[in-house]
Amino acid sequence: MTVERIGIILNGATGGLATAQHLPALLAMRAEGGLPLADGRRVLPDPILLGRSADKLRRLAAASGIERWSTALEAALANPDDTIFFDAAATGGRHAVLTRAIAAGKHVYSEKPIAETLDQALDLARAADRAGIRHGTVQDKVFLPGFRKLGALRASGWFGRILEARLESSRWVFDGARVPANRPSWNYRKRDGGGVVLDMFPHWRYMLDQLVGEVRAVSCTTRTHIPSRLDESGAPYAPDVEDAVFAQFELEGGILASVNTSWCSRVRREDAMILQVDGTEGSAVATAQECWIQPDAATPLASMAVDAGQRQDYRAQWVAVPDRGPRINSYRAGWEAFLRHVLDGAPFASPLLAGAKGVQLADLAYRSHRERRWIEVPTLAL
């Protein structure tokens, strides 16, 4: 058995997602002796931490046992032994940095959104294809165990014809007065790339596309419910982007989807994010970690309880989809799929074009809100 290494530039290594998810995913592969490929080889990820603060990088390197770190982007790109460039730095600089990485011949893997505008996103996708490199965008949600089970159900034809979907992804974000705010203040500022639509609609695009049906039209209404908040320093500020969005989508085959995303709603569900899909033969409800199904044969004659005592236990009428293997961290599963794409040529569901679709949907959703009407979502191609 051969063990090879693959050099990976982790740009934005000291940011939240990189530190909490991406780097640990790579470290876990290393701890297990590398990622096994189809032909029996094992590949050991060998990351170099790239960022702007030498102090932070040095500390992260020490804590994680990674030897290589740098603040010099050009030098990193110039090293032919590092063949993958991953970007989790600020969205504002993403188009520029990815363009340079592509030009340097690196395979690129990027956090979402892959750009701030659709034009930039398409520009990146075209450049990547022209360069002949392998590329992809992070789509962590479809790799979560519960949503993965739901995707497998759809692939197996379990639903019959899918009719409807409901996605609820809401929770209460404190304004910082009585309880410290549980989202950073930049999420509430337009100039910093804030806003619920920009943050979450790229996720909804690939989740709906892959788990339910391709998105064809969007109707979207936003609100800024909370007019004043306190930032990390305790200073008041006025959010200038939405903190709640109620949307509907039309998907292929006439499927209707209701998608509510709000930072102003309290959770009385199995999890903050939950997706229900109804089909002629059965329904499924999935959270990040779990998935329950109700086949037609177990579907009850449901009715509202007008008089007390007529009630059914509607939850007990569903059965959980069991695990059929270990639960893998969703970011790690994404990395494994991308590395196999680069090294083995395995198919990868999320090239940069898929990232562009996410940017497109966010754009059109804002337009739907302004024009108070449904907006068709044109097919994107390069």
Add this chain to the structure above:
Amino acid sequence: MTVERIGIILNGATGGLATAQHLPALLAMRAEGGLPLADGRRVLPDPILLGRSADKLRRLAAASGIERWSTALEAALANPDDTIFFDAAATGGRHAVLTRAIAAGKHVYSEKPIAETLDQALDLARAADRAGIRHGTVQDKVFLPGFRKLGALRASGWFGRILEARLESSRWVFDGARVPANRPSWNYRKRDGGGVVLDMFPHWRYMLDQLVGEVRAVSCTTRTHIPSRLDESGAPYAPDVEDAVFAQFELEGGILASVNTSWCSRVRREDAMILQVDGTEGSAVATAQECWIQPDAATPLASMAVDAGQRQDYRAQWVAVPDRGPRINSYRAGWEAFLRHVLDGAPFASPLLAGAKGVQLADLAYRSHRERRWIEVPTLAL
């Protein structure tokens, strides 16, 4: 203690709602010795069953112990001892029969919808006001114990400023092939007054108006998901009205409401119909029978479970609003309120104008679907 009688003409007495809900509500009052009024009097409802089939009326009279029944509308209206006229007969004849009852000087109480068109509905409301009689429309849902508790929370200011509402009222209706259909086939035929919007949007109007905030605009998209069904005789037919509606409403004060009503979705909730209201100070979730609340002080730092084992029990973080009196059947509660309105002059939240608002909303919802855009809901006045 004085016990008086009040004569009530029950038109359409042998229909489903009258037999199952309205008549038992009046019989229960009689069994308890009459309805107590504010001044200590008790009033015994004395119904006369009015309908078209003498056979059915005779049997219903025998089964219920009611002596008076008739097929003669004019004669019934001519009896000055019966001062209330209630209509639960077919919607098609409602405008005509209520017009005659108003002309005969009866107080009128009516099932919904109070008419087939907004013009007819407004005409009735104006005629009733001109005649100086007391009038009302049945709005049973707000009298259900759970929704009543939610209404009381709002009246008390408990929510702070209300921001959002979610109303889900969906369940699976079988197409009649493997399992007998659990809704009558007329619900699926336009000429018979079928369709989810016509059936349910009158309810949503008064529930939103009274429990959350006045409706100001509607965006609505419908589907006929199941193209072929079997009727009561087992014969196939093609539904020509919608079996699912995803809607959004804008309510007073900028409140956003998501309302999904579908006969093509399976239930994994506390009940088939459920209403969540979120406000700055707390949230409530109500079903027909129950109501749970989460005040700001009990609101958790919620998040999606990315890795197994990080989960909170989000349901356990809510507390039930306790009963503070007996649970009263919602139709009976409506009758008690209307009788007190007639006899005591107590306020009544659902005059015929409220019924006209329900008809208006259904009309505009269909228009929103056709035009694929938001439609404003003008204020109705007489």
Add this chain to the structure above:
Amino acid sequence: MTVERIGIILNGATGGLATAQHLPALLAMRAEGGLPLADGRRVLPDPILLGRSADKLRRLAAASGIERWSTALEAALANPDDTIFFDAAATGGRHAVLTRAIAAGKHVYSEKPIAETLDQALDLARAADRAGIRHGTVQDKVFLPGFRKLGALRASGWFGRILEARLESSRWVFDGARVPANRPSWNYRKRDGGGVVLDMFPHWRYMLDQLVGEVRAVSCTTRTHIPSRLDESGAPYAPDVEDAVFAQFELEGGILASVNTSWCSRVRREDAMILQVDGTEGSAVATAQECWIQPDAATPLASMAVDAGQRQDYRAQWVAVPDRGPRINSYRAGWEAFLRHVLDGAPFASPLLAGAKGVQLADLAYRSHRERRWIEVPTLAL
């Protein structure tokens, strides 16, 4: 609405099954105003109790409010107003009495077994067909709510291809020493028609035929485990028929069925009788009253727990098939089906030929035991 009567001769009216099940089923129909037919008519069963003990008949008539009773078979058969003859008297006399009823032009309905030998059973079925009357045999188990649900699953194609079935119908019958025997002593005597095979294999035949697949071959081994028992008077006797049978069946399409029937085994299951059916797409487990299913999508990676702590909750991985209508007593459901067959010409799954199949299977099962080998089950025809 017309209400007619139908005269029914209940032969063996004072026997256990007639008193506990069949007569109450007819009385319940009467109490509800008769059985509704497809064309709107209602039919009121009007039974005459026939038996050998005038005393017992008189008491039963008084207790049940039935006016007509008799000990005179010929006179009863001569009454043209009684058009149905039902037999629940002793098996030994069944062939003779049913032959006379058929000759008298009655429609006949019979408890099982319909005869003591296959020849007699076929003779009856042929005579009934020649006479042009309607006829049937009681097959109560398929009308039990749980097994009915399982049958509906099969009819809907839910199982995919059925592979295996397991029927366990065992319990402990006390020998009368410490605890009074909970089966009558005739069950243990050959001359009285005792024996597990004769008692239960007619049931297994129609249950397997209708719920799983047509029986094609049988392998059967019997035991008389308990050599000495006490009868109703406390006197010891030696059973000369089997008290336990382990059998296997081959059904159409290669389905394999394991059927254990024993009065010498203790129950650690949901019910004394339980039927599991496994198919490529899912499995079902049914008892008399309940039915649970596990679709392929909810099927776990099951394994034996070698080390403690690795266990799954295998029961929680099944979901119950809900009720979609009231649960009807199985004997009454059989009567309703037979009456509709006689009066409406509705199809009836259990003509006397089906009864003959039950007798055939019991015969061949005994032969399989004697010859210690599989025996093919030839197709029966008239």
Add this chain to the structure above:
Amino acid sequence: MTVERIGIILNGATGGLATAQHLPALLAMRAEGGLPLADGRRVLPDPILLGRSADKLRRLAAASGIERWSTALEAALANPDDTIFFDAAATGGRHAVLTRAIAAGKHVYSEKPIAETLDQALDLARAADRAGIRHGTVQDKVFLPGFRKLGALRASGWFGRILEARLESSRWVFDGARVPANRPSWNYRKRDGGGVVLDMFPHWRYMLDQLVGEVRAVSCTTRTHIPSRLDESGAPYAPDVEDAVFAQFELEGGILASVNTSWCSRVRREDAMILQVDGTEGSAVATAQECWIQPDAATPLASMAVDAGQRQDYRAQWVAVPDRGPRINSYRAGWEAFLRHVLDGAPFASPLLAGAKGVQLADLAYRSHRERRWIEVPTLAL
């Protein structure tokens, strides 16, 4: 306290069972300071890992902290300090390698089946006896805590006279299309030693012999239900051995046993493998980890629930046999018994002759299937 060592050659050390069960069992004894013997000595197992791949052996040695490993069988057998030879390598080479080990004077302990044919198995058993060495075959199931409790019940006479047994060992094995297959493809190929009978009937032989009664006759019917499967590489293949077996056994004293073993059935039981034994004085139900009993005094008057509401909780009428010591891993328990047999002369229930009986039963079961009849199982002797 003296601590001695005992040298053990682990042949086939890098195979699944050796790595997952046998080696950890020996390591656990080492970690606890050795196995205590009856006379107070402690014996430390000192294994040498024997196999064919130096790479794999080196890694296993490193991971387990075992210093000695080798690919040289002859050299290993020549070392007089290693007195026990254990074989868990491929079945095909077992007869040859055990023959050499016996010739070298080693005590031998072997996984099952001990040979591919009955003649070879008897040959081994005779050679071992002639050589005067100690020998045994792995019979892990009887050492599982639940089955061990059941065996203790039988040994104590608790059952009275045993009448019947039911062994169910079935679960669903996926075909590899929607869900990866959960058994290796060699299990489905004749040339690789696949098939349910060959895999499991050696287990059933010693379980029935030791826990219920000696096997005297077998009737067995097999099926290959699933005609096409996907192998480890995703390639389709056609299984040529059975994937399901329904069998009956006659045991000493007329005991009847029903044994269903299937990879095509879903589990609604306490565990995938479950054994019920019924006797005149009481019954027991055992899984690998648990054992429940119902004595005669707690046996209810059981009956099927014809009408709803008549039900007993049949499970609650059993009581668990409590632990009276720690639960020991079944493979380790087998090793402890064999080591005490070698070192202390303690009795050992599974000499090579017991292994030959397992091979014999599998042979006769296949013959029963071909001839569609019961086959007697002759007593085996050396």
